[in-house]
Amino acid sequence: MTQSVVVQVGQCGNQVGCRFWDLALREHSHVNKKGIYDEALSSFFRNVDSRLMSSLQAVLVDMEEGVVNEILQGPLRELFDTTQLITDVSGSGNNWAVGHWTYGSAYREQIVDQLRRAAEHCDCLQCFFLIHSMGGGTGSGLGTCVLKLLEEEFPEVCRIVTSVYPSAEDDVVTSPYNSVLAMRELTEHADCVLPVENQSLVDIVNKIKHMSHSGKPGSVIKKDSAIISGQGGVSGAEKPFDAMNNIIANLLLNITSSARFEGSLNMDLNEIAMNLVPFPRLHYLVPSLTPLYTLADVNIPTRRLDQMFTDAFSKDHQLIRADPKHSLYLACALMVRGNVQVSDLRRNIERLKPMLPFVSWNQEGWKTGLCSVPPVGHSHSLLALANNTCVKSTFMELRDRFTKLYRKKAHMHHYLHVDGMEQGCFTEAISSLSSLIEEYSQLDATKDRLMPDAARLNIAT
């Protein structure tokens, strides 16, 4: 059984991380009724002593204490060892340069130490999950510094990054700078990035709330089943942002489900990187999750399986705002959980294929996985990860917001004052983003053209 280590950086990263641990425990206790430490648990938890006192394979980093202190006082405190927490007091002031250069160099050794310790506890370390946001200072700056460290110290371990991108109406003025500077690091050093947009999460939360409050008969949502629900977990009352963060936590649970539980067609984490990344820099995968909830009324038939597949490709279920159906798919992965058979999977792929434009050299670019254990509260679920050129539009918007500020040199002095930061960093970052957009554009250009098959080798007869 392989293990993964979660590295949560910054306020957002730590809040999402906590929701992840909470839901992971809920899922495992649901499956593992006897409470004995088993193989499945070992992928994220290590057994500290004979009681089920597992310790999380995690490293928590934050440059201000508020969030981490809350964790230390919350119900999950038993699971963390204080050495796993790396904190400072004053925060990064929403400044990528402070996070990346100042704290990056100050805490470098401590961070590397902690990472090594976490890795040593693992029998077979397969993957690092980095959770952070792009718009702030710590998550964005220190988070990407940690990413570089992971690549240097553990080059063979897969790095999957969950990045929360700011919405256009973000209240942090400098978030475009922070995001673009972080993007460069993600493009160079991550194996896979799962971009998530706050606005999409808000839309999903509203949709569910609307559904449950609509008062229509039979529209009561089954307890524990909403993707935003944290009920049944360890933590107590819901805090703001919890609903949104639960969605991301569910994303991580679903990605790792095949590595933790058995199924007829297993899909490991290293297989995700292998199949979904045809060219090294184009590793941004659009996530979408279904179902969002299960209705409680048993008289209403559960939503048909096929509906679940259709939903996964609808904009309502995506975690970033983009339009994959009108862009080009480079590859797509479907991770199915629950009692679903290969024939159901094949039928739905056949059905959906004509509506989804795939690149000419990868017309059947589907990677599929079947895990028998469904998530809590559902009989089956589907996670779709698409490597699609539609992410280009998200990046172009980001570039526009960056350019608006950069043209006026607004706020730049805050960054340039920091040791290690120079004007060059900005120009390199924006040029890296531009060339990434260009690579996606070139592939897009092939979309409507009928590409001829490559001429085959000729054999002399």
Next chain:
Amino acid sequence: MSIVTVQLGQCGNQVGQELFEVISNDANDTQRKVYSECSSERFFNETANRELVARSVLIDMEPKVISQSIAKTGKSGKWRYGDRSHFSQKQGSGNNWANGYCVHGPRHEEVVMDIVRREVEHCDCLAGIVAMMSVAGGTGSGVGTYVTQCLRDTYPNSFILNHLTWPYGTGEVIVQNYNSVLTLSHLYQLSDAILVHENDTVHKICAQLMNIKHISFRDVNKVIAHQLGSVLQPALTGDSHGIYNRNPIGELMSSLVCHPEYKLLSVCNIPQVSSSSMAYSMFTWPGLLKHLRQMLIANSKMEEGIDWQVRAPSFQPEGTERTGSHRRPGFNTSLANLLILRGKDVNDAEISGFQHPSLYTPWLPADEAFSMWKTPVPFNKYEKSAILVSNSQTLLRPLDNMVGKAWNMFASRAYIHQYTKFGISEEDFLDSFTSLEQVISSYSQL
């Protein structure tokens, strides 16, 4: 004589387990003692406590599938896997042939070959080795190819039959075509014969013949196991002089693989019906053989949907030049065929339809091209079954499609960085493509 199977990767292990189930049920089922004993000896080792232990080596780079297999068979009580006959690691091959072949294979070579050696030593006399794997993933394909290479080096005089499962055309794994091309090109040099099952075909059999509504991989694997079992179970051959053949794999090879350029074999087995319809079905040898012959020449894998319009070209008298008339569109030319008949009244079956020269390529005399095995013992509850193992153009189109898609992807160099980082270069890819184009060309010209 005994056969040792090596089960590689998730598919190889899942199919292998179903195979031993089928064989064990078939052998237990029958009243014919000699048949049962021969089958048991061939596939199982009887321990001191009268337990049947499969002569099988289980290999995978991640542990879940093998632990499940061992647990399941341990419970059934009829047979089990050997306690130390398996090897697994913690982390899979990531669907990457290069990872399997260049990293995992060499790293674990010693341990794996030790287990194989132990299993071979338990055999009084080794009939051959059957390696079972898929071509789409990373372990079955990559590690499987490396292990086949080691087997060839360690047992240069033994027969090695590779059983391959080809994936669904519409993708289970995105890089499946790369993995398949690399596997096939290497195995062609190492293996004595390559027996292929395609998921698409077996899926259709499940859907249309067996009427299974929600087809699972288990259903698919059971059909594959049934077909493979029907080939490997004991039979009386031309050379065996009234007793069950002692050299099944060797005889398979000499009947079907007369030329090193032509190693791809496929299997057709009729009838295949759902267990509920079996009680109501009556089959006759003439009916079965007529369908089977048409399935061969019209390239159909099932009794339903056969194209009866395809006909063999009319017979040319001896001495006249045989032109390309046998290469009619839709007509499947064979190099060699092996017909296996199992069941009641087997000696009454009329098989001359399979011996007609028009079915075969001109450069091999028809009486060399056709062989037959039979046994009066019915197989796996079917009163009569007819199995055709064929070295023909059946796999030509699927192979061509696979190579075409892989080539298209290679032209844009997509995913190549994932292979080069483990040591497979672009030149290696080109070599593989070249070998397979050669195979395609050879089969096209049959």
